[in-house]
Amino acid sequence: MNRLVVVSNRVAQPREARAGGLASAMQAALEQCGGLWFGWSGRIVDEADATPRMERAGRIDYALVDLTRSDHDEYYLGFANRTLWPLLHFRPSLLDYHRGDFAGYQRVNAAFARQLAPLLRDDDVVWIHDYHLIPLGAELRALGVGARIGFFLHVPVPPPALLAVLPHHEQLFPKLAAYDLVGLQTWRDRDALLAYFRERDASTGADGNVELPDGRRFEIAAFPIGIDAVKVAEQARKAAGSPATARLVRSLEGRKLVIGVDRLDYSKGLPQRFEAFGRFLARHAAWRARVSFLQIAPPSREQVQEYRDLRSRLERLAGATNGRYAEPDWVPIRYVNRSFTQGTLAGFYRVADIGLVTPLRDGMNLVAKEYVASQPPEDPGVLVLSSFAGAADELAEAIIINPLDPEDIVESLEHALSMPLAERRERWAAMFERVSRNDIAAWRQAFLERLAG
Numbered sequence: 001m002n003r004l005v006v007v008s009n010r011v012a013q014p015r016e017a018r019a020g021g022l023a024s025a026m027q028a029a030l031e032q033c034g035g036l037w038f039g040w041s042g043r044i045v046d047e048a049d050a051t052p053r054m055e056r057a058g059r060i061d062y063a064l065v066d067l068t069r070s071d072h073d074e075y076y077l078g079f080a081n082r083t084l085w086p087l088l089h090f091r092p093s094l095l096d097y098h099r100g101d102f103a104g105y106q107r108v109n110a111a112f113a114r115q116l117a118p119l120l121r122d123d124d125v126v127w128i129h130d131y132h133l134i135p136l137g138a139e140l141r142a143l144g145v146g147a148r149i150g151f152f153l154h155v156p157v158p159p160p161a162l163l164a165v166l167p168h169h170e171q172l173f174p175k176l177a178a179y180d181l182v183g184l185q186t187w188r189d190r191d192a193l194l195a196y197f198r199e200r201d202a203s204t205g206a207d208g209n210v211e212l213p214d215g216r217r218f219e220i221a222a223f224p225i226g227i228d229a230v231k232v233a234e235q236a237r238k239a240a241g242s243p244a245t246a247r248l249v250r251s252l253e254g255r256k257l258v259i260g261v262d263r264l265d266y267s268k269g270l271p272q273r274f275e276a277f278g279r280f281l282a283r284h285a286a287w288r289a290r291v292s293f294l295q296i297a298p299p300s301r302e303q304v305q306e307y308r309d310l311r312s313r314l315e316r317l318a319g320a321t322n323g324r325y326a327e328p329d330w331v332p333i334r335y336v337n338r339s340f341t342q343g344t345l346a347g348f349y350r351v352a353d354i355g356l357v358t359p360l361r362d363g364m365n366l367v368a369k370e371y372v373a374s375q376p377p378e379d380p381g382v383l384v385l386s387s388f389a390g391a392a393d394e395l396a397e398a399i400i401i402n403p404l405d406p407e408d409i410v411e412s413l414e415h416a417l418s419m420p421l422a423e424r425r426e427r428w429a430a431m432f433e434r435v436s437r438n439d440i441a442a443w444r445q446a447f448l449e450r451l452a453g
């Protein structure tokens, strides 16, 4: 079997717990088949080494590179997270473009290619991930790398007119042609990217083949990412008796639990969720002191102003709702700004009556799938899910809502809290079957088989 080489900005490193779907998914995928994982070490240094630091853990070899302060500012915080992230999440008004950031992004991609190329063998299969690394394939090709190279974009793709808002977009997106295969989360994303290239005179086939006017060819296809459902279900069963879950259950004193787990990101629709929970309590006095909402929200990309603003806004919203409705022995919103291990989260999901997943846009949203996989089959909870998460395509039996309408979230809470057991079981069984079938191994195999040609 050919060696798999995974490349991503964020790497789930040994001994480090960090929230984020890409890293948790790729860790699950690589643990199963082994391989090399190349990416950012997470460290910012005065002067970066010319070669990556090598480490091994289990079946995974890691090749980790540091970033300098200007690399981090321009490439990661700047172009990746202040320009591409808002653009790809349909929020052009938040887009902050600087030519210096774009130059830094290209510089880091070129540097990654120079450090990765000497580690590659001809028969490796190279799989590059996400918006941080769009030009990396072209940089590797320029260095003579002839291996099959695939690319997977974890975030949504907006319609062509929005993609074209990006200054110099025509210097960036056609670089995808250096890949043999470009994978996206959903059919909607695939169709949007095909439409972008068609509008630029490419010819595209029904099977996702693209030929650019200069003759370059590549393929675009949808591969919805999954989770290791067996492992998550097992973690949830085990965690049911853990001290952390037991403490949470004790603290509820028989009340219902609504749970949300998200990086503190403006794409996740957290203000709308907090606002809706407040309205729910206003409308349903009978539910006050009978339901608690636990929102776990580890801070993310804190040097970006929009993320700091969001944090302050959420503190105000949680404070206002708690101030208005709390009792001496009950707080409506338990708002927690730290991360937990996936094992601990699985236990929390299992005892939660409702999983509240309401992003304004999300490539997939693995938390939705983890919530489903963690439920006890005999008494499963209810998933409330935004129609704007990629996961909604596979989880149609969730209560699907539009997160921009707080009333829709309020109604979904009423509906979920009063749903009969038989209906909960039926909806959950259908979702669990799909989450189990379309798991992380199936995703990896489907992508790599198509990449192999």
Ligand SMILES: O=P(O)(O)OC[C@H]1O[C@H](O[C@H]2O[C@H](CO)[C@@H](O)[C@H](O)[C@H]2O)[C@H](O)[C@@H](O)[C@@H]1O
Binding pocket: 010, 019, 020, 021, 022, 023, 025, 130, 131, 154, 155, 225, 300, 301, 362, 363, 364, 365, 366
């Ligand atoms: O690396 P960070 O800047 O700390 O951010 C964490 C990750 O966020 C995004 O995750 C995406 O990938 C998930 C798995 O496919 C998907 O479910 C989710 O919808 C996406 O938002 C980002 O795309 C990753 O690059 C980051 O590592």
Ligand SMILES: O=c1ccn([C@@H]2O[C@H](COP(=O)(O)OP(=O)(O)O)[C@@H](O)[C@H]2O)c(=O)[nH]1
Binding pocket: 018, 019, 020, 021, 022, 024, 025, 261, 262, 263, 296, 298, 338, 339, 340, 341, 342, 345, 364, 365, 366, 367, 368, 370
């Ligand atoms: O405290 C936390 C919060 C989240 N996660 C994990 O981070 C991932 C979040 O992925 P998702 O696709 O939902 O969103 P992203 O953060 O990638 O946008 C999931 O696997 C969570 O289990 C975690 O390990 N600890």
